[in-house]
Amino acid sequence: MKYGYFDDAAKEYVITRADTPLPWINYLGSDGFFSLISNTCGGYSFYKDAKLRRITRFRYNNVPHDDGGRCFYICDGDTVWSPAFLPAKTALDAYRCRHGLGYSVFEGAKNGVSAALTVTVPMHTDMEVQKLVLKNESGETKALTVYGVTEWCLWNAVDDSTNFQRNWNIGEVEIEGGTVYHKTEYRERRNHYAFYSVNAPVDGFDTDRDTFLGRFRGWSEPQAVELRTSFGSVAAGWAPIAALRLNVTLAAGESRTLLFRLGYVENPPEKKFAALNVINKEKAHAMLAAFETEAQFDAALAELRSYWETLLSRFTVQSSEEKLDRMVNIWNQYQCMVTFNMSRSASYYESGTGRGMGFRDSCQDLLGFVHLIPERARERIIDIASIQFADGSTYHQYQPLTKRGNADVGSGFNDDPLWLVACTCAYIRETGDFSILDEPTPFNNETGTEVPLLEHLRRSVSYTVTHRGPHGLPLIGRADWNDCLNLNCFSLTPGESFQTCSNFESGKAESVFIAGMFVKYGKEYAALCDRIGLHTEADEVRASVGEIERAVLIHGWDGEWFRRAYDAFERPIGSRKNAEGQIYIEPQGFCVMAGIGGADYGRRALASTEKLLGNEFGIEVLHPCYTEYHDYLGEISSYPPGYKENGSVFCHNNPWITLAYCTVKDGNGAFDLYTRNAPAYIEDKSEIHRTEPYCYSQTIAGRDAKTYGEAKNAWLTGTAAWSFVAVSQGILGVRPDYDGLIVDPCLPDSMDGCRLSRLFRGTRYDITVRRGANKGLVVDGKAVSGNCIPLTSSPSCLVELTI
Ligand code: BGC
Numbered sequence: 001m002k003y004g005y006f007d008d009a010a011k012e013y014v015i016t017r018a019d020t021p022l023p024w025i026n027y028l029g030s031d032g033f034f035s036l037i038s039n040t041c042g043g044y045s046f047y048k049d050a051k052l053r054r055i056t057r058f059r060y061n062n063v064p065h066d067d068g069g070r071c072f073y074i075c076d077g078d079t080v081w082s083p084a085f086l087p088a089k090t091a092l093d094a095y096r097c098r099h100g101l102g103y104s105v106f107e108g109a110k111n112g113v114s115a116a117l118t119v120t121v122p123m124h125t126d127m128e129v130q131k132l133v134l135k136n137e138s139g140e141t142k143a144l145t146v147y148g149v150t151e152w153c154l155w156n157a158v159d160d161s162t163n164f165q166r167n168w169n170i171g172e173v174e175i176e177g178g179t180v181y182h183k184t185e186y187r188e189r190r191n192h193y194a195f196y197s198v199n200a201p202v203d204g205f206d207t208d209r210d211t212f213l214g215r216f217r218g219w220s221e222p223q224a225v226e227l228r229t230s231f232g233s234v235a236a237g238w239a240p241i242a243a244l245r246l247n248v249t250l251a252a253g254e255s256r257t258l259l260f261r262l263g264y265v266e267n268p269p270e271k272k273f274a275a276l277n278v279i280n281k282e283k284a285h286a287m288l289a290a291f292e293t294e295a296q297f298d299a300a301l302a303e304l305r306s307y308w309e310t311l312l313s314r315f316t317v318q319s320s321e322e323k324l325d326r327m328v329n330i331w332n333q334y335q336c337m338v339t340f341n342m343s344r345s346a347s348y349y350e351s352g353t354g355r356g357m358g359f360r361d362s363c364q365d366l367l368g369f370v371h372l373i374p375e376r377a378r379e380r381i382i383d384i385a386s387i388q389f390a391d392g393s394t395y396h397q398y399q400p401l402t403k404r405g406n407a408d409v410g411s412g413f414n415d416d417p418l419w420l421v422a423c424t425c426a427y428i429r430e431t432g433d434f435s436i437l438d439e440p441t442p443f444n445n446e447t448g449t450e451v452p453l454l455e456h457l458r459r460s461v462s463y464t465v466t467h468r469g470p471h472g473l474p475l476i477g478r479a480d481w482n483d484c485l486n487l488n489c490f491s492l493t494p495g496e497s498f499q500t501c502s503n504f505e506s507g508k509a510e511s512v513f514i515a516g517m518f519v520k521y522g523k524e525y526a527a528l529c530d531r532i533g534l535h536t537e538a539d540e541v542r543a544s545v546g547e548i549e550r551a552v553l554i555h556g557w558d559g560e561w562f563r564r565a566y567d568a569f570e571r572p573i574g575s576r577k578n579a580e581g582q583i584y585i586e587p588q589g590f591c592v593m594a595g596i597g598g599a600d601y602g603r604r605a606l607a608s609t610e611k612l613l614g615n616e617f618g619i620e621v622l623h624p625c626y627t628e629y630h631d632y633l634g635e636i637s638s639y640p641p642g643y644k645e646n647g648s649v650f651c652h653n654n655p656w657i658t659l660a661y662c663t664v665k666d667g668n669g670a671f672d673l674y675t676r677n678a679p680a681y682i683e684d685k686s687e688i689h690r691t692e693p694y695c696y697s698q699t700i701a702g703r704d705a706k707t708y709g710e711a712k713n714a715w716l717t718g719t720a721a722w723s724f725v726a727v728s729q730g731i732l733g734v735r736p737d738y739d740g741l742i743v744d745p746c747l748p749d750s751m752d753g754c755r756l757s758r759l760f761r762g763t764r765y766d767i768t769v770r771r772g773a774n775k776g777l778v779v780d781g782k783a784v785s786g787n788c789i790p791l792t793s794s795p796s797c798l799v800e801l802t803i
């Protein structure tokens with residue numbers, strides 16, 4: 001069943017009913033100011049950091065889930081309604097939510113009045129603008145009372161929801177015409193404030209939440225709204241809000257446009273105040289002046305649309321597969337940009353208060369957006385590398401605002417360092433910018449420790465080589481990619497973090513997955529060394545790759561698939577010798593991509609993967625699921641069977657299998673798996689899948705779960721990047737390389753060909769792929785041997801490939 005449809009021409013997903021199984025959200029903002037917005041207009045805003053600069057309040061664990069956020073009330077006679085259904089919850093005569101690229105539109109109608117609310121964060125401004133167009137289609141005059149309301153968060157989202165003995169004393173606002181300024185803590189150390197404003201004289205306001213709502217009332221039925229009034233309350237502590245009221249009379253056929261603006265301002269310390277404890281509002285005034293008129297708003301929206309058009313035009317496909325095209329051309333790339341902006345910090349599943357930017361997450365995300373925003377990818381690589389330690393290990397996370405490693409989560413995830421090699425090589429292949437390797441980059445952000453970035457890569461590689469266990473395989477540490485395979489943890493204390501505790505540091509537990517990664521990325525590092533003339537180092541690294549590859553062949557191959565790990569007692573995991581968890585997905589993906597054991601092992605590993613782990617929605621993490629908790633395995637066995645790392649389809653690593661299929665040239669296998677969880681392909685199972693049909697979720701409950709097929713944790717997942725890599729570089733086969741653009745599609749039999757367009761190093765490549773007898777590559781009319789289109793200085797290039 002569907003709850004809407006794709007409008008590909010508009011690049012929108014159109015939701016046609018408010019009661020989606022879960023809030024279906026969108027992201028607004030592209031630089032500093034970000035908002036989450038659901039299909040009922042819920043969500044929240046923050047500046048750069050969802051924990052430290054939370055602008056509006058949102059209650060996780062709320063009922064209804066999506067209450068609060070942006071509240072609009074339209075009072076018409078006895079009826080009060082909201083254009084996006086919540087918070088008023090009045091049944092609407094018409095409802096539609098159109099989530100577009102960086103904006104969302106809500107079209108509601110009731111009793112002959114229509115409201116079209118367009119919400120966006122215009123480019124180059126720290127402000128969310130909400131354009132509300134009211135139209136009287138009733139044939140008689142309507143006297144409406146309209147409210148726009150926002151609830152402030154007291155900046156630090158954790159303190160805001162915990163430290164009430166202080167919080168309920170510090171809330172402060174200033175009111176100036178139709179603008180409410182939120183200035184809690186501005187009197188002391190903060191240099192930032194927020195504002196909510198409407199571009200018309202208001203007829204009343206409230207800034208104290210409990211006065212506005214009244215006792216025993218929630219957002220669906222505020223007292224002020226019920227009375228069609230405002231109390232003029234001025235917040236003093238408690239919960240400051242901005243509730244703006246306008247009386248709007250519309251003649252038959254008349255319409256009225258209002259612009260509500262939610263902004264964030266920082267002032268330098270010496271310019272904080274206009275008078276004693278009165279904030280300097282100059283910047284806010286300028287921001288408001290830039291969005292006073294509908295024309296200004298429409299121009300900003302047009303600018304945003306053209307920004308996305310240009311961005312997405314960097315890679316497009318036209319094929320016989322409509323759903324493939326819409327994923328590749330629009331939604332998958334869009335999600336990659338969202339993960340660039342958010343990493344794993346803020347969604348409806350990530351509270352924005354815990355996880356910041358993950359080291360491995362950010363490195364992998366980069367694989368999906370490097371072709372879109374190479375300059376920002378460069379900066380990101382340096383930021384990530386700057387939290388690495390001198391021995392090559394690294395902090396696991398950092399806060400986006402401070403860019404400092406997060407000591408609470410610590411280090412010791414032994415896959416982390418290798419992802420830096422992966423993303424740096426991808427960046428250089430995309431851009432040809434070898435100079436990044438010379439960029440002075442500190443360890444642990446300490447000034448004075450800067451070394452060229454290349455040295456960071458070198459230490460990443462040597463960290464793996466020098467941290468090996470009894471079988472010559474890399475030590476796993478806290479965990480590898482699978483955060484829940486905690487082989488040195490041995491936790492028996494409820495609530496203890498599986499990722500940070502270590503009650504038995506065996507120094508023995510090893511990961512076959514990291515071994516596969518090392519073989520793949522070690523080879524890439526060696527090739528990079530060769531390119532910059534470091535041949536001796538390249539040979540040394542290749543020798544280490546050879547050793548680890550042999551260790552995998554001897555100790556990592558279980559007969560029909562690759563094993564997963566060795567535990568603290570040197571026992572295999574992911575082996576037929578185990579009662580549960582006999583086979584895991586991760587090493588099948590990486591060892592096959594790395595070419596370990598060649599196509600023979602590859603095909604056998606993939607056949608076992610499909611046979612034992614395959615379900616309708618993809619490939620499960622492991623099989624059979626763990627039915628009880630084992631302290632020597634850690635968090636993986638804490639989940640009920642079929643959920644999360646204990647046997648769900650963890651979408652992030654499914655593309656590794658897709659790529660593994662491409663490695664063994666099995667286009668049918670690759671495409672079949674791709675379509676099993678690509679959102680557009682499972683749109684019609686939305687009542688089972690439940691999360692948004694236009695973005696990937698992290699996990700889909702497996703066969704052993706009580707809710708098989710149900711997805712969770714939409715949006716912020718490495719699935720976005722890896723799926724894009726799998727489809728664009730694997731199935732469609734367009735791979736940037738140092739010397740040119742490789743075109744090496746691995747299409748299913750059902751596809752006869754496709755047309756591709758790719759902007760690469762300043763040249764637009766228009767590529768036609770078709771099946772035929774005269775196989776080969778023709779570039780600008782000339783036959784080229786192999787599958788790499790050589791670099792050219794010409795702005796465009798016509799390519800024909802016959803497969
Ligand atoms: C989740 C993992 C996640 C980890 C991060 C675990 O609870 O299952 O998916 O990577 O937390 O800390």
Ligand code: NOJ
Binds near residue numbers: 344480482483645
């Ligand atoms: C989600 C985390 O963000 C990611 O880093 C990890 O690899 C997966 N979970 C698997 O545990």
